[in-house]
Amino acid sequence: ATTRGPITPSHVMVLPVKHAPCFPACPAELKAAIQSHMEAIRKMCQAAGQECIIWERWIPMGLSAANHMQIQVLPIDQTSAHRAREVLQTTVREVLPKGKLRRIQAFSDVADAINDNTETPYIYFEIPGDNSAKGRGVERYVYPQVEEASKIPLNFGRQVACNLLGLEDKVDWRACSDDRETEKDLAATFRQQYLTFAPGKKPKKK
Numbered sequence: 001a002t003t004r005g006p007i008t009p010s011h012v013m014v015l016p017v018k019h020a021p022c023f024p025a026c027p028a029e030l031k032a033a034i035q036s037h038m039e040a041i042r043k044m045c046q047a048a049g050q051e052c053i054i055w056e057r058w059i060p061m062g063l064s065a066a067n068h069m070q071i072q073v074l075p076i077d078q079t080s081a082h083r084a085r086e087v088l089q090t091t092v093r094e095v096l097p098k099g100k101l102r103r104i105q106a107f108s109d110v111a112d113a114i115n116d117n118t119e120t121p122y123i124y125f126e127i128p129g130d131n132s133a134k135g136r137g138v139e140r141y142v143y144p145q146v147e148e149a150s151k152i153p154l155n156f157g158r159q160v161a162c163n164l165l166g167l168e169d170k171v172d173w174r175a176c177s178d179d180r181e182t183e184k185d186l187a188a189t190f191r192q193q194y195l196t197f198a199p200g201k202k203p204k205k206k
Helices: 028-047 078-095 107-113 156-165 180-194
Strands: 012-014 051-058 071-076 102-104 122-132 135-144
Touching (some): 012 028, 028 051, 028 071, 028 107, 028 135, 051 078, 051 156, 071 078, 078 122, 078 135, 078 156, 107 122, 122 156
Antiparallel strands (some): 012 071, 051 122, 102 135, 122 135
């Protein structure tokens, strides 16, 4: 789905149709489906000569309707990809000085970082890693808001992404809202581009 107040026109979300509060709370089958779509969008970006930054922010809200998982995916250029780790670490130091950004091996490791307690707020990132003979890797990080850790701002994921792209004026999504027709056009464009890469789609024979 396209996101409200996109940072760039290609900024999208991966979210389940049925209610799920956060990734660690999802059943295994749903986790696999979500990750397959995340990987498909990454492949779509790479086919266009881009990379992407992905984040999930989980902060339990009082209203259960507000506790719906949203995984943000933002395509970025190769120059920004090289700077992603530095910008992420710098923004964490500046905004979340009392906690620790942990590097993990898999999205599923978030559960360990929050001690299997889905009442614990966290923010998770996937950023482009180093280039190798096999291509560019993916680095995964989580900041769990445990014990005396700094509180995660609601817009922290956007702040990291905007700092990376030099679009600091777009940290507040409300300042980036499009009209309904523009939102429909962006959604239609994404669906057309994604169709080839969507899980279960076979590549067309030449």
